[in-house]
Amino acid sequence: MELSSLVRKLGHELAEIRERSLKTILFKLDHNLISYADLVHEKVLFCNLLEWFNFPVVPIKEEVLNFVNSLIKHPPAAQKMIGIGAVEFFSQLRPNVDPNLQAIIDGIVDGLFFLPSGLPSSSMSVCYQTRSQPSVDQPEELFTGYFCQGRSHLLQLEMPSKRTVVKCLKFSTFPWLTLTSTDRHVLSSNESSLRSNNQSLIWSTCELLQDVIMQDFPAEIFLQRPKIVQSLLSLLNLAFGGDGRHRLALQAVSCLQQLCIFLRSRLNFHRDPSFASTEQGTASHNSSISYCQEARGPPRSQNPSPGSSSPRPSVIGRTVQRPRGDGQDWDAASSSGNSTQANANSRISLHSPLDVGHIDLPDTENEDTLELQMKQLSLPQFCVSILENAIPLLRTGSRRVTMEVLDLLVEDMFLIGDAISENVWEDDSLFALELKDKLLLVLGLLGETILYHKTNISAEQPEVMLVHHRMAFISISLFTVRLLQILLPVEKASKVLQKSLLHALFLLSLDASFSLEYPSIHESITAYLEQMNTENYSIYKQASEAAYSIECTCNFMVEVRKKGDRNLSELVELADQALSSLPYHQHFPLLQESIHICSNIWKSAKDNPLLQSESQKVLLHLLSHPLLNIKAEAYHCCLEVVKDCLGIHNIAKPVSSVCHGVHFLLHPKVLYEICTFGLQEDKNEVLCLVAIFIS
Secondary structure (H helix, E strand, O other): OOHHHHHHHOOOOOHHHHHHHHHHHHHHHHOOOOOHHHHOOOHHHHHHHHHHHHOOOOOOHHHHHHHHHHHOOOHHHHHHHHHOOHHHHHHHHHHHOOHHHHHHHHHHHHHHOOOOOOOOOOHHHHHHHHHHOOOOOOHHHHHOOOOOOOHHHHHHHHOOOOOOOOOOEOOOOOOOOOOOHHHHHHHHHHHHHHOOOOHHHHHHHHHHHHHHHHHHOOOOHHHHOOHHHHHHHHHHHHHHOOOOHHHHHHHHHHHHHHHHHHHHHHHHHHOOOOOOOOOOOOOOOOHHHHHHHHOOOOOHHHOOOOOOOOOOOOOOOOOOOOOOOOOOOOOOOOOOHHHHHHHHHHHHHOOOHHHOOOOOOOOOOOOOHHHHHHHOOOHHHHHHHHHHHHHHHHHOOOHHHHHHHHHHHHHHHHHHHHHEOHHHHOOOOHHHHHHHHHHHHHHHHHHHHHHHHHHOOOOOOOHHHHHHHHHHHHHHHHHHHHHHHHHOOHHHHHHOOOHHHHHHHHHHHOOHHHHHHOHHHHHHHHHHHHHHOHHHHHHHHHHHHHHHHHHHHHHHHHHHOOOOOOOHHHHHHHHHHHHHHHHHHOOHHHHHHHHHHHHHHHHOOOOOHHHHHHHHHHHHHHHOOOOHHHHHHHHHHHHHHHHHHHOHHHOOOOHHHHHHHHHHHOOHHHHHHHHHHHHHOOOHHHHHHHHHHHO
């Protein structure tokens, strides 16, 4: 969208359009897609910003004023503001806004007059002025031209200090851990081995990682130095290869699964609310705060003293030997203040087994910590990378690969629940946008995988493959729905889900055996389906109602043929529920038995009037059915009942007892239906029945 179009929309009559346009401009400024130098040439911009406060609805006042405050730091913009009467405008606006906004307006007015010495006392105003106002001693350096030496400094001052709030994260990065040269060599050696062309070397390296390296290093090390993780992810592609290479993929899957388990343990350790330390800087912090502090350099708290020769990074709470990757060894044990120094001293004598005979101070100064931290994987990035690389393996056709990959995905799903918030779909930060795109891709892949296994369930395949595809279909569907429950609120489903996943959920909703085995999961599926596609949800509802009605038909036919006393109330209820499926199966014994029950209920005047009324509804439903063959069969059955009651074989019986069998047809509602609508039919059964009543 052109900048001029956005600027013009700032004066639109609809508040939503004005607000959206302003946020778009601010977003472009924050991410350097446009600059303030581009905006100062838009003449309409300045009038629209002032006119903003003259509309009946004035949203986001503070953002508008902050934008004006940043804009007038450019002399051309300030001059244009003064030229259109901005000083007088803001002077009149000031009494009509909240006190916090008055401070911003004071800063704007001062900025329009270029009065750096007359800073308001308000702390907020000081914040804006000191961040952008030139000093008295250097006015020429900052304002002599666009390409002067101080221009870069001015641009830095103009950049908003407000950090983008990332709402999509529950946990991002672990506190940074430094490594000695020996440790770095161990990791580098294993990473190189994983990239080897020798299958035996890769196999033994994966075993070493699981049995030793991941046990020896804290799990977050593999995210902070992610080359090993990246190599393991690349090995997953071998699952589709021959010559036994798929076994290497399974080894990589096992390594990643174990890493997920250890990361959960480390995450629980860092989040332990009962943990405390008397040393400054050793307490566990939230990941985002920790990252900001660690970005300045290696933390002193991670290594107790510069002279420590510990071959592994110090982990909070550790008392003696180096920590294991599962986070269970010595991390949970807390030490008293007196023992902390003793433990720190005891660590000086600990050395790596690979470094026996060569005792030196650890070489940790050769690393660029800030550069390493910029390359590390956050926990959400790690989780999503596993999803991206592991889900395609669910189509290999191997039962073992499918089972082990699903085990990995389940462990990864637990981490996702701890790392990513459901707000990811609303977060506009760059990190969230990238994460959202990848999650959409993952959900699409899951939908395609479910459909793949569903379409391969056919009688043409061997029984072994049928079982495999069915089990894979169910297992992957369960994982998918549980992942959705973690990441996607039902009310946001219509904006997020992919077509392939939508179709997969639709098929799952119609899967009767799946719904019976997993009723709660099926309930979630239908809730998502209702939000995503009303047409598919309507089809599901019709299908489920028809299936339930057929079930009621079967139950009715079983109950009605039982000998002995029968519960007429239950039979009438079953008959009423079974009628909706009659057009599908057209099982006319259901119709005949329903009419006979109506006749029996009306024979005795002692029966419940409510039961008679309910049975009459069933009869009227049949007599007025839209399908002609069903209606004709209903009239034919009624005619047979009348003939049976009034037949010659009943001549010896009392007239009153004979007439009781046709009482159900003598009610005014039934007679009205027969005489009014029945006469319009051409069927002989209808005309004969009407003729009998007339005679």
